[in-house]
Amino acid sequence: MGRLVTLLLALFALVWSAGAAAEVRMSFHSFNGSVLFGRYPHTFIVLEGTLEKTGAAVEENYGFTARTISTRILSGPVEHAIMTEEEKYLRKTNRHFTVVLTDAQYWRVRAEVARWRDAPGKYYDLDRRNCIHFVGAMAQIAGLRVEYPDNMLRRPKKWLNHITALNPQLGARPID
Template sequence: MRRFAALILSLVALAWSVGAAAEVRMSFHSFNGSVLFGRFPHAFVVLEGTLDKTGQPIDENYGFTAKTISTRLLNEPVEHAVEAEEDKYIRETNRHFTVTLTDAQYWQVRAEVAKWRDAPGKYYDLDKRNCIHFVGAMARIAGLRVEYPQDMLRRPKKWLNHITLLNPRLGAEPI
């Protein structure tokens, strides 16, 4: 009887640990960039893990950018795109902090990504609707406090460090 009880307890513990492992994590990244080397400063999010309800694995990333880089984006809204970064590029970026999402928050993030991606017309504006604003929308879904100081709107690393300081419960340090 003791062996049977121990087996039942082991199965319950295993089921509990498997269920507890299901989670989606959203990490917030910045890239320092360089005008001379063709990659501008950038912010984006990486989603990894497993949905709790279905067990579906998640391995995605999203960043908001101008569809075409030109001098026009300095003066006016331009066509936009939501793009995924290659794994090798992600490894070269700054990961500022990571939060855990509920399944509902994950689906909210996906809906927000679609909203930004599918917006009609010229939706990318360097000072009013850029990668920082996109990442800020994702941060708000995760329950984070977000601000957009004017002097940080073109400086993703500095801005994500600012968001880190606004949200001490993250337990993260500025980079």
């Protein structure tokens, strides 16, 4: 009888821990970039984990950018795109902090990504609607405090360090 109880307790613990592991984490990344090597500084989100309701695996990332990189970006709005980073680039980025999302927040993030992707016309603006503004919208869905200081609008790593400081509950440290 003791073995049966032990087996049942072990089974219960396994089932309970599997349910507890069902969560989606949203990480906030920056890429230092280099004008010389064709990759400009950038910020984006990474979504990983498992949806609680369905058990579906989540492994996605999204960033907002100009469809074409050219000097036209400096003179006003240009066509936009949602981009995803390749695995080889993800390893070269700065992960600033991670938050856990509810299923409802995850679906709100996905809807917001679609809203930015499907916006009509020229939606990317270097100073008013760039990757920082996109990532800020995602951070707000997660309940984070967000600000957009003018001196950080083209400096994703500095901006994410600022967001880290605004949200001490994250327990994160600025990245050098």
